[in-house]
Amino acid sequence: MKHSLLTASALSLVAMAPLSVMAQSGAIQVDGSSTVFPISEAFAEEYQNETGNRVVVGISGTGGGFKKFCRGETSFSGASRPIKNSEKELCAENGIEFVEMPVAMDALAVIVHPQNDWASCMTTDELATAYGPEAQGEVDNWNQINPDYPDRDLALFGAGTDSGTYDYFTFAVVGEEGASRGDFTATEDDNITIQGVSTNPNAMGFLGLAYVEENRSRVNAVEISYNGGDCVAPTTETAGSGEYQPLTRPLFMYANAEDLKEDPQVLDFAEYMFNADKAPQLVRETGYLALPDSAFDQGLAKIEAGTTGSYFDGGSEIGVSVSDLLSN
Incomplete structure (x- = not known):
């Protein structure tokens, strides 16, 4: 199915209830970038349809999403840039470790x-x-x-x-x-x-x-x-x-490492997002450039290994290509 950028179902995912109510409901919490939102929404819709597990997707922007994520309010945060050093520090202050995974090129x-x-x-x-x-x-x-x-x-x-x-x-x-x-x-x-x-x-x-x-x-x-x-x-x-520069960039999904270990639903959703048999097609349906299947396999390996931290030095880099991402 084709996932439009702001469908009625997407808006319902965003506005179901206040965060505290969502947390009490046991729904998987995703927030972050409006750019990554169509990808998050596509995965959430398909996962809910297949499993019946609820996924609530919010749009706070990359920076706003990291604030929630680093306070432990969400399990996943979509980002249209790498995490900043100040955001890493906020996560560290709150004992939040994260797994960083590229999900698409934009x-x-x-x-x-x-x-x-x-x-x-x-x-x-x-x-x-x-x-x-x-x-x-x-x-x-x-x-x-x-x-x-x-x-x-x-x-x-x-x-x-x-x-x-x-x-x-x-x-x-x-x-x-x-x-x-x-x-x-x-x-x-x-x-x-x-x-x-x-x-x-x-x-x-x-x-x-x-x-x-x-x-x-x-x-x-x-x-x-x-x-x-x-x-x-x-x-x-x-x-x-890589021809279109300097405005080409990777998009990311960050996952709370403790939630991956402690909450089977969170781990299941993470594995769903990086299933190479499904993920590339869902990404393409949202209008973004899907990474090669091997990149999703690599993301899945990072999830299962619990590999934490960022391979960017606190900020964006110009000219990052798919091959660059795969080499890290």
Whole structure:
């Protein structure tokens, strides 16, 4: 079955009950990234259908999800970036050890209105000019990004500041995670970015590629030129090949190591998510690039071995490919 990005059933998973009630009900708790949400939701729906065990999926953003996860409130946390050192410290303070597993590859896309015929390809320097901290209150016209662009007001949208998408975009484009102007429309709901850009010919936004794939008739994805290279369109193919840089990234699922040991339902769901016979197809149905079967086998081995910790040094890295992930 095709899993849409925010289906009615998905919303019911998010809003069933307050967390304390959910915890008392014995449901498996998943939270985190809005980007990873379609994957979490797909696994939750299929697992519930097959087993009858309840899985409650929330959307708090990557950062918000890690806060809950590191307080021991959830068993799984989806993330669109690696865990930060400050989040590792919070987990350690609360005695939370975690297993880190890549679940898919994704690309961030920059989008414009279909009537925008001047920004079909942009450089990362242009994006930094538009979104960097120095742009606040200063850059409000397209021709300030590039003098060849028209004299038109600029309206900017993008991921909320508690989102891993925001963290990765600012890191890859501006050069510093969390560094951006503060006067753009920042939202944890990617549908707001789609709506804002699709209804304003002067707008630009950034979000995960899967949401663009669902809305190809409403927005155009901008090709990106990185370090003077060719213009490359964001697609699952260019993300998988590593051509689309610097906005290609891995997506993750973090699991509470103690819950994996102590709660058979949590372990069962984890093993379900990394079953190579089912997982790659479910990931593809959500619009993301599935890792090779061997990556799911590797994730399953980490789960069963209880291998804890992160192989990233507290932050994102540019140019991480599938082969890089498999080598760790």
